[in-house]
């Protein structure tokens with residue numbers, strides 16, 4: 001199959017490309033700046049930007065399935081508007097090129113007033129991508145555990161840098177993290193399962209944990225002892241974002257929207273995908289150990 005991966009320089013996209021090649025697909029990528037992308041052998045590289053619609057047609061020509069692995073938080077404030085424009089442009093270009101399928105990795109969380117600006121924006125992108133005449137597969141995930149993932153980086157740096165944490169109430173929020181390898185297995189697996197072609201699916205790892213349990217486990221694996229965690233009710237999302245800004249090196253534009261989302265549970269409530277695309281799910285501790293090993297090897 002001719003497959004296009006957007007966001008190929010990103011945390012998810014850069015791991016997806018080699019796995020698609022191994023699965024026998026013809027792979028091309030869309031990147032904003034080809035000098036920042038080290039293409040594996042056999043991959044066609046197209047330069048393009050979803051905010052510049054005229055730059056998309058060449059990359060989408062002859063493509064059967066396109067992965068949409070883009071978000072605009074890296075550009076700071078106003079990400080919602082950029083994500084909206086980008087998704088609209090991409091949907092119309094994919095439609096014009098006659099693409100059969102688009103696969104989008106979105107965020108997990110129950111629709112409602114509590115949804116953070118980040119998750120609302122992810123949902124809006126789903127709606128805009130659904131306007132195309134192709135089949136749209138949406139996979140929704142919570143924190144993805146892997147070296148370089150922004151949410152995991154926040155958790156890892158908090159756990160290792162603070163032996164005692166005065167934490168916001170969100171440490172009691174329940175979340176279902178998933179290993180990056182399992183996300184990639186789902187992303188590749190849906191291509192071979194026609195029943196996933198036009199649907200929205202929730203993906204998650206084998207455990208539901210609180211952020212407190214996540215911070216404790218990562219702290220124990222990293223330092224040999226669990227951090228002492230004291231949740232206080234008065235730390236607002238804005239204050240906790242400043243706090244994360246002080247302790248971690250995740251850029252504020254990315255960290256703030258993610259922290260905002262930590263106030264609501266992000267747990268799988270519908271696991272239909274398990275019977276359609278069987279994936280042997282990685283336990284949380286194993287996923288953390290693998291992420292830390294990969295980070296150490298990259299240093």
Ligand SMILES: NC(=O)c1ccc[n+]([C@@H]2O[C@H](COP(=O)([O-])OP(=O)(O)OC[C@H]3O[C@@H](n4cnc5c(N)ncnc54)[C@H](OP(=O)(O)O)[C@@H]3O)[C@@H](O)[C@H]2O)c1
Pocket residue numbers: 006007008009010011012013031032033036048049050051068069070071072074086105106107108122141142143144145149150151152
């Ligand atoms: N990481 C997680 O824990 C997590 C969890 C749930 C869902 N997701 C979803 O997974 C998808 C991928 O996330 P990620 O963690 O891989 O993100 P990431 O590492 O931040 O990568 C984002 C990618 O988007 C590209 N991009 C941004 N604006 C663009 C534009 N205007 N035109 C073309 N490309 C553009 C970036 O390219 P440049 O190199 O040019 O900046 C980069 O390759 C997103 O939809 C995200 O919401 C991620």
